[in-house]
Amino acid sequence: MTAEDSTCPQCAADIARADRFCGSCGATLSEIRRVAVPRPGRYVDGPCADCGNDAHVDEYCTVCGHRRAEPDRDQAEVGGIVLITDRGLEHARNEDAAAAGTVAGNVPEPDSIAVAVCDGVSSSRDAHMAAVAASNAGVDAMLAALAASRNARSAILAGLADAANAAAATTNASTSPSCTYTAAVVVPTSAGAVQITVGNVGDSRAYWFPEPPAPPQQLTVDDSLAQELITAGASADSDAVQRGAHTLTRWLGADSEVKPWSDSNVHTITPAGRGWLLLCSDGLWNYLPDAADIARLCAGLDTAAAASVLVEYALDAGGQDNITVAIVPIGDFHEFG
């Protein structure tokens, strides 16, 4: 066995460096890691915030009956990717969700990455269920697709399909939860660069920040009434655009179209150098729509600090909506220039 070859972790058969599957037992040779926020079943410790009583049963206060509060914020990291979701200041609960994961091959090539951010549509009951289901199903499908083949576009499409099904499956007789969905897949290319593919339904966004002086750019196009008006020639500052800013034209959920996305919702770039990706819900970009402003705010910070600075910015600006950010460093990237 050479240094570049290894053995299958399942059956110990010899495998070659380029193998995606063990030729002997068929096991997938990729290690998959994933995280998601907000994690369910987490509660704030300590006495009841409403009456000060100390005892809770089934997460309900034994005196006043209030449900124990869940933390306002949840944060997770995997393979350098940072996810933060925050309730914000105005909404009673967090209806956003995010998930991310990495697929390591059996060779020392960079991990492939899948990330998704979902924003529950507040006008639907139990919208958080759709957001959690879609972000988890989307990332799972993308990671499974990446484990089988390093094809970013087909991984994005697999994620969209499973996320749509998962969101629709949260429907029951009395409610039809729905959500936005924005995903990114990052795969290494043979030339040592990376390919980034994004796909979205709704108005959660993906931005790309190459190392300066290259200009940052928004990769996604919102599925919103405002965007349709702008595309039709209306001014971004016009009243009509402002009013329509949050009216979605596409979403995931049982009451959406069967396949509420088209080829124009999927975009691929192949950047030359290092940089970072940002996926976020409108709880952030409402206050920071411009990529250049985001880049300025994050200058000199590492990924975790940048994610938390962005969330704090949205909170300071009013925190009208749930805020979710996912930051993905690309190409041995550690600090924001």
Added chain:
Amino acid sequence: MSSAEGVSGISVDVDHNPYLAEGTGTVDAIVSITAGHDVAGNPSGLAATTDRVEAIIIDCSKSMQSPIGKFDAAKRATAAAIDELVDGTYFTIIAGTEEAAAVYPADGWPTPASAATKAAAARAVDGLRPHGGTAMGTWLAHVRGIVVAHPGALIHAILLTDGKDEHETPEELGEEIGLSEGEFTCDCRGVGTDWQVDELRAISSALLGGVDIVADPADLADDFAAMMRTSMSKSMPNVTLRLWTPAGARVVFVKQVAPTVEDLTQRRVESGNQIGEYPLGSWGAEDRDYHVQVDVEPAAVGREKLAARVSVVAGDQVLGEGLVKAVWTADTALSAQISRRVAHYTGQAELAQAVQEGLSARKQGDIKTATAKLQRAVELAVESGNDGTAKLLKGVVEVDERTGTVRLRREVAAADEMALDARSTRTARVRKET
């Protein structure tokens, strides 16, 4: 719907709309309690051998003499009930007049059922002759006096009468009923049409049993046998519904709504901070539905509160539990929804009330009120699919098929009217929402 299953497998299902509009706090829930055969047969935490005590009270007042055959039918019915006793069940037969007298065993103390004791009891019953008056309170007092020897047992009485409670005041009867509550359960039967539905219902309702008319004495034996079989199928005595509510909440009502309507609100026994217990009587493999209405202090939009925790308790053992949650929302489309089962059972309770009030008005000659109430009852019975009550109503009123308007019948058979009254609390079930 939330569902919880205790260790013993009694399931408690809560069906309600948890969403409340801002500033409101009234929570309605239907709580369905189901005990399966495995549970009822072997409830964990209960003594493996729970004593059973059965008391059969047979009215021996003079009026039982006529018409000919009535008293013989009552004796045959008592024998039929004795025949259904599971061996080992402690039993006693009581002759009810203006006082209560032991028929079998002669000393009055319940004796275990066996082929020999059952035969001896049947012979003793056969020798009974009608001779006195009617004072049902003394009958209940007699049962109360003999069951003290069997604490924690499944204690059940069958009370048969054919007439009014004439030899004691309503206050005396009321006092005896009150003293007997929680001591034993009691099913009441009126034979013929000279007895008072209200009177027997007061007894059966307080003692968590049923009331019915057996208009034809010939039907008594089958009815008694069925009643005793049902009683033999009970395995858990003194089951209670424990209700926890949050601080500042008010329990508006707790009603059994299936198989019959029974308001338990006033039966509450405080059993701790924010906790009250309501007696459910004895249970076998069966399911019953309860409607609980609680007023809680409103919380802010988006907040969630536990409006009630409903536990089914036998002895010290919690057999099952259900949570009634409340979530405040600004979305009126959510808060305006009414659970289908809450709506259905609200209608069934109104139906029972409309029937009773309509019949009461009719007795007092208030034709206008009687017609209006029974019209409403017909509408509710038809709408909700309560075919039993709808059919019984037709014995009392004529319904114009075209307009649906109702007219009181000029000639109403007393038995039809009493059957409608006695069975007015029976409800139609609706399928659980899933």
